[in-house]
Amino acid sequence: MSNSLVKWGIRLISGLLAATVLGSISFVFMYLFNRGRTVISWSFLTADPAGMPIGTAGGIFPAIIGTFSLGLFSALIGGTLGVLVAVWLVYYGKQPLLSKAVYLAVYFLSGLPSIIFGLVGYTVLIFRLGFNRSLFCSGLTVSLMILPFVAIRVIKILQEHERDYYTQSLSLGISKEYTLLHVVLPDSSVEIIGTVFIGMAYGMGAVAPIMYTGAVMLSPLPVALDKPFMSLPYHLYLLVSNGLSYEYAYGTACVLLLLLLVMQCVYRLVHWLFYHRRK
């Protein structure tokens, strides 16, 4: 008797909890897509922001471009550094003290809240070093966030990578660097590039690090490294926090969401195709 009570109790409770979670998640997606759908149009995607106050009419084209420029720039710096650190840690970090210190640094940076990156980036780059608010400063700050994100994942990729080729190559008398450059890295290049790509998506959605280091409400194209830029998430934040236009905010949120979801799906698809091809 009590057995079936327990049985149905567990089913009921876990089912209810799961239904709430899945329900609210799908509600968020549906709601944003539904409200955003009516706003998104060709002109919304390709026009400059207009209206009085700015942002209540026109489109978000410079923000899309700015988001991608920020992502590319910071993925280039943060991603490269992250991959290099990971390779060093997996294949070179033999001195226990130094490699422990670098490990600690990577995990430390990965645990740091994004607002601390923003705060330190803002005071160091803008005040201490006297840069202007620009794509360059924001890119540097965001790349610091991407670095540990990429490094931790690449460390995992390299550790799980087969060691056979590596040891065989070494025992043939080929140098370690040559092996890494010509065997190990090309072999896991798809996964590594995919990781940097996801790191880029992660950086593109960040607001806290770019708020005061370079993102602005309105900036004409073309995007340049030494000029402020527009970014979708920051634009969304401004639209909402200044109460400019909820309608346009829905549109912006929807575009940003779609953009990042598409990037995630591309990553998964490529990963899946690659994985199955190798099998």
Next chain:
Amino acid sequence: MIIRQLVQLIFKCLLVIAAISTFLLMAVMLGHLLSESRLSISRVGLDLLNPQKDWRPLGSTPSYGVVNILAGTLCVTGLSVVLSVIFGTGTALFLAYYFPAAAARVILSVIELIAGIPSVIFGFFGLSVVVKWFESHLQMASGECVLAASLILTLMLLPFVVSTMTESIRAFREVYEPTSIALGLSREYFIVKLLLPRLRLPLLTAVMLAFGRGLGETMAVMMVIGNSPAWPRLFGRAETIASLTALEMGGVEYGSLHLSSLYFANVMLLVLVLSVFGAGYFLKRRYSHEQLAR
């Protein structure tokens, strides 16, 4: 040949430079945080942590007490960690046991996608839906409150909890389920008597992970919590360290006491985050050792 050796040398140098600069980055970050907060520690001193002092940096007699804000941070994060652990564990259990495996995998990857959604979108959703709902259904003057922020944060922390719990459940089942089926135990007996007690350590790890993530969450919380540095109440406005910093750092003068106090608040945040993650790290090590020794 020489070119090849040169390339290899450059590659090796780059690796070492990257490793050392990562370490230096950590050192610079830490050093900067500490050195910038020194001013407020020496000028305001223990009043920073005096619960009687409010955060009123712009008043005629400015005061810089961060206790309310610390409490707000802990309160919002704590509440949403509790909620997300309850709901996340339930979801993981349900998907593992009472759902077709293929469909469960799809749902799990959808849940994981949430981890990639930027927090500003959650904040926007919270402001335009949750807060509005609070205003219209609970007759609140302003719906911005701790509870709304916690609900939004719960949604953001769910993927961490669900994926940690799913992994642990899977690992545990692989080891014990064949035996328990052979002994004729029912699925529910297995869950209640074997699985749930053993899930304690993974659960704690998930709590730590989620807590560390939640503490530093900026945009989502900032947009729905109302941002007034009061003692946190469930239906009242409050403020977290991250939201305080994001709101105020743009308007302060460099070298002022105000900025330095913001830095002090962030040092507190850092201490919290590091101790939570550190505890989680040691727990995780202990629990994998325990699994190995079993």
